[in-house]
Amino acid sequence: MPEPALAPDRTAEGIAAIGIRVVIQTGEKAFAAVDGVDLTVRRGETMALVGESGCGKSLTALALIGLLPPSARCEVSSLRIGGVEAGDGSPRAWRSIRGRLAGFVPQDANGALNPVFTIGYQLTAALRLHHPTCRSDANRSAVNLLDRMKLHNPARVMGAYPHQLSGGMRQRVALALALSGRPAVLIADEPTTALDVTVKRDILELLSNIQREQQLATLFITHDIGAMHNFASHLAVMYAGRIVEIGPAATLLANPEHPYTRALLSARPYIGQGRARLAEIPGQVPAAGEALSGCRFAPRCREVMNICRSDPPPHSIGTDHLTACHLVAGRTDRPS
Numbered sequence: 646m647p648e649p650a651l652a653p654d655r656t657a658e659g660i661a662a663i664g665i666r667v668v669i670q671t672g673e674k675a676f677a678a679v680d681g682v683d684l685t686v687r688r689g690e691t692m693a694l695v696g697e698s699g700c701g702k703s704l705t706a707l708a709l710i711g712l713l714p715p716s717a718r719c720e721v722s723s724l725r726i727g728g729v730e731a732g733d734g735s736p737r738a739w740r741s742i743r744g745r746l747a748g749f750v751p752q753d754a755n756g757a758l759n760p761v762f763t764i765g766y767q768l769t770a771a772l773r774l775h776h777p778t779c780r781s782d783a784n785r786s787a788v789n790l791l792d793r794m795k796l797h798n799p800a801r802v803m804g805a806y807p808h809q810l811s812g813g814m815r816q817r818v819a820l821a822l823a824l825s826g827r828p829a830v831l832i833a834d835e836p837t838t839a840l841d842v843t844v845k846r847d848i849l850e851l852l853s854n855i856q857r858e859q860q861l862a863t864l865f866i867t868h869d870i871g872a873m874h875n876f877a878s879h880l881a882v883m884y885a886g887r888i889v890e891i892g893p894a895a896t897l898l899a900n901p902e903h904p905y906t907r908a909l910l911s912a913r914p915y916i917g918q919g920r921a922r923l924a925e926i927p928g929q930v931p932a933a934g935e936a937l938s939g940c941r942f943a944p945r946c947r948e949v950m951n952i953c954r955s956d957p958p959p960h961s962i963g964t965d966h967l968t969a970c971h972l973v974a975g976r977t978d979r980p981s
Contacts, residue, residue, distance in 0.1 A: 690879060693870075871910065
């Protein structure tokens with residue numbers, strides 16, 4: 646049997662979502678933790694969804710893959726993954742999408758792997774589920790897939806249990822599992838959070854190479870906006886359940902327009918900073934379920950105005966660059 650190619654069908658689409666709304670039910674109270682998010686990630690693109698903890702990034706990712714917790718429900722105007730309409734969001738609809746069309750890399754690889762089964766058992770089971778074949782062929786394919794993940798001695802890794810691997814090795818196994826179905830879309834939820842700097846760099850490089858070679862549509866969830874400089878083609882900055890700025894990564898990193906985007910970049914440490922204090926964003930992200938009106942960042946914004954009591958409309962300030970901020974709403978569009 647030929648080895649499974651990581652490249653999916655090149656005619657398939659990426660992510661096209663309009664009006665994602667994730668509603669959390671707590672007793673008799675319900676609130677929107679994600680409120681009206683539009684995302685488009687085309688084949689060959691990597692979009693980084695960035696923001697502080699509690700902004701709704703992970704809930705957005707889980708909504709796109711149909712893995713929301715029981716207390717949450719997704720309301721969306723339109724959602725297509727890999728060219729397939731998510732439909733009514735039923736378990737049957739998601740089974741036709743999850744794995745084969747969209748792979749998911751969780752934040753906690755150790756928690757996502759079953760501790761009582763070997764890596765080989767789990768990976769061959771995934772391969773046989775998506776592409777039925779005999780066990781021996783699936784085993785050879787699994788070894789080959791681990792080798793592509795740059796794991797030393799993949800045959801030994803096959804016989805290991807999750808606890809016998811390092812954090813970086815477990816994350817590579819999680820990536821192999823996500824790619825076992827040959828998806829068109831890859832969603833990674835902060836997969837480098839618990840890793841040291843060197844391992845984080847290696848994982849990002851591996852993800853970048855796979856994305857580029859296989860032309861995947863990749864959504865990468867992170868709180869580190871600066872680390873996306875050489876990784877993401879596009880950035881979407883999220884705050885309190887909404888996208889406040891979105892556009893090409895090079896544009897946003899060089900010329901951020903929204904005060905929150907600028908604050909995130911200013912708060913990032915850099916080499917040569919010495920003992921200088923880090924810039925900080927005053928206040929904190931609104932608590933879940935907190936009543937919000939107007940610009941959601943206004944209570945923490947150093948440039949707040951009276952008009953910020955009303956919702957800022959998305960404003961185009963260049964090719965594919967949108968910002969929801971009253972500061973730029975009256976400016977003349979600039980050429981790209």
